[in-house]
Amino acid sequence: MKLSHSEENYLKAIFHLQMETATVSTNALAQELDARPASITDMMKKLSQKGLLHYKPYYGFYLSAEGKKLAVHIVRRHRLWEYFLSEKLGFSWNEVHPVAEQLEHIRSKKLIDKLDEYLNFPQFDPHGDPIPDGKGKMKKGTKLSLDQLLPNQKAAVVRVSNQSEEMLELLQHKNIGIGTVVEVRKQFEFDRSLQIKIEPKGLETISEQLAKNIFVIYEAVK
Amino acid sequence: MKLSHSEENYLKAIFHLQMETATVSTNALAQELDARPASITDMMKKLSQKGLLHYKPYYGFYLSAEGKKLAVHIVRRHRLWEYFLSEKLGFSWNEVHPVAEQLEHIRSKKLIDKLDEYLNFPQFDPHGDPIPDGKGKMKKGTKLSLDQLLPNQKAAVVRVSNQSEEMLELLQHKNIGIGTVVEVRKQFEFDRSLQIKIEPKGLETISEQLAKNIFVIYEAVK
DNA sequence: CCAATAGTTTAGGTTTGCCTAAATAAAAAT
DNA sequence: ATTTTTATTTAGGCAAACCTAAACTATTGG
Numbered sequence: 198m199k200l201s202h203s204e205e206n207y208l209k210a211i212f213h214l215q216m217e218t219a220t221v222s223t224n225a226l227a228q229e230l231d232a233r234p235a236s237i238t239d240m241m242k243k244l245s246q247k248g249l250l251h252y253k254p255y256y257g258f259y260l261s262a263e264g265k266k267l268a269v270h271i272v273r274r275h276r277l278w279e280y281f282l283s284e285k286l287g288f289s290w291n292e293v294h295p296v297a298e299q300l301e302h303i304r305s306k307k308l309i310d311k312l313d314e315y316l317n318f319p320q321f322d323p324h325g326d327p328i329p330d331g332k333g334k335m336k337k338g339t340k341l342s343l344d345q346l347l348p349n350q351k352a353a354v355v356r357v358s359n360q361s362e363e364m365l366e367l368l369q370h371k372n373i374g375i376g377t378v379v380e381v382r383k384q385f386e387f388d389r390s391l392q393i394k395i396e397p398k399g400l401e402t403i404s405e406q407l408a409k410n411i412f413v414i415y416e417a418v419k
Numbered sequence: 420m421k422l423s424h425s426e427e428n429y430l431k432a433i434f435h436l437q438m439e440t441a442t443v444s445t446n447a448l449a450q451e452l453d454a455r456p457a458s459i460t461d462m463m464k465k466l467s468q469k470g471l472l473h474y475k476p477y478y479g480f481y482l483s484a485e486g487k488k489l490a491v492h493i494v495r496r497h498r499l500w501e502y503f504l505s506e507k508l509g510f511s512w513n514e515v516h517p518v519a520e521q522l523e524h525i526r527s528k529k530l531i532d533k534l535d536e537y538l539n540f541p542q543f544d545p546h547g548d549p550i551p552d553g554k555g556k557m558k559k560g561t562k563l564s565l566d567q568l569l570p571n572q573k574a575a576v577v578r579v580s581n582q583s584e585e586m587l588e589l590l591q592h593k594n595i596g597i598g599t600v601v602e603v604r605k606q607f608e609f610d611r612s613l614q615i616k617i618e619p620k621g622l623e624t625i626s627e628q629l630a631k632n633i634f635v636i637y638e639a640v641k
Numbered sequence: 642c643c644a645a646t647a648g649t650t651t652a653g654g655t656t657t658g659c660c661t662a663a664a665t666a667a668a669a670a671t
Numbered sequence: 672a673t674t675t676t677t678a679t680t681t682a683g684g685c686a687a688a689c690c691t692a693a694a695c696t697a698t699t700g701g
Contacts, residue, residue: 203688203689222648222649223648224647224648224649232688232689233690233691234648234649234650235649235650235651235689235690236688238650238651239650239687240688254649254650254696255648255649255695255696255697285537286530286537287533287537288529292529295527299525299526300522300525303521305517307510307518308504308508311508311509315507315508315509423657425658425659445678445680446677446678446679454658454659454660455659455661456678456680457659457660457661457662457679457680457682458658458659458660459679460680461657461680462658476666476679477666477667477679478667
């Protein structure tokens with residue numbers, strides 16, 4: 198099934214809205230896509246006819262299994278590109294979205310597979326959102342800033358919220374980057390600084406200020 | 420000036436055809452773009468109205484200065500992506516074109532600048548065609564296989580025509596890759612093998628068979 | 642319960658980028 | 672120099688993806 202850019206955008210938007218509400222309304226989607234409700238209705242007819250979503254007029258719609266599968270693949274492409282832009286080309290995490298929005302529509306399975314491999318199969322994008330793997334599976338986790346992480350809980354760095362030269366320098370010195378696995382060992386009451394374990398190296402102490410700017414994800418307990 | 424994907428494709432195609440003939444005909448462009456002549460006429464009206472080309476009905480057309488500038492930038496994007504796909508993602512040189520055809524339309528100056536920097540400002544794509552720099556300048560040169568290169572003439576490797584594991588292994592062993600500067604020192608009559616100088620390392624001897632599969636460009640004498 | 646309002650769909654229009662078929666201009670052949 | 676052939680343009684249409692305005696449902700509040 199080959200989709201137009203527009204159809205892909207619709208699927209992705211519905212996918213995101215479905216995280217909140219099981220069934221999505223015309224107006225909600227119109228707002229999400231910055232389009233008029235009438236345009237949404239047009240597209241819903243088309244997509245439901247293609248079997249990508251269930252649509253009952255006046256009652257909203259939600260993705261079919263097929264539609265969801267396609268949506269997840271689009272999300273995968275989007276987040277892989279975000280990771281690429283951030284990690285390889287040095288974009289800051291707040292600049293990646295609009296460009297990834299375009300890159301996600303490039304049609305080439307080989308491109309995405311090779312890119313994934315080249316990036317070393319990252320599991321989270323620069324915003325801390327999970328990247329689905331080739332089969333559509335993605336890590337579930339809880340996102341919070343490092344100063345909120347419970348002690349002795351392993352977590353992966355997914356984003357740094359401040360992009361100043363000074364902070365990046367400090368992070369580089371301490372060998373902390375996206376994907377780095379960390380664990381809080383101790384919190385010192387006096388200045389709320391943290392002693393953390395950084396894999397694979399060793400221990401470091403970081404200030405509360407820094408910790409608040411580092412976001413991590415830890416895996417939900419199974 | 421922002422162009423649609425289609426408009427960009429037209430400009431690029433005209434640019435390429437202009438290498439052969441100063442003025443391009445409707446039919447030639449229709450063939451190049453695999454479209455009907457009537458569609459070409461439609462687009463020529465639009466592009467000439469935008470000032471991107473000079474068009475006299477029944478007499479063909481050619482790019483204006485503005486149109487040429489835009490075309491060169493599209494070519495730049497295309498070739499940078501080809502280089503990326505080949506060098507970073509491990510695509511073979513004959514697979515890169517269709518994917519680059521899509522990637523070239525991504526709109527983001529920053530993306531291209533960063534990509535160029537990330538790739539270390541390459542001057543030739545995997546087909547041996549020159550990549551325009553940010554200002555539109557590109558190296559002019561003559562392309563031939565290494566066994567045809569005149570002795571003591573420095574040249575840059577731009578492509579290897581065979582992609583077998585065995586050959587890539589050999590090339591890697593001899594430290595020859597795209598961009599490597601080489602120079603023929605001596606040709607042995609017996610088996611037509613070549614002694615070549617490889618920068619920055621040193622001398623190597625390569626078989627005629629290998630030399631025929633390595634393509635180089637040398638700068639035209641000024 | 643029924644009217645007002647909020648949400649959704651239908652009807653009809655626009656632009657872009659294509660197409661076919663017919664008309665017209667230029668080039669080639671007799 | 673006509674006629675024939677080839678090349679190009681015009682005219683009219685179509686599909687995708689939007690839009691506005693009008694019509695229609697569903698919900699909600701009195």
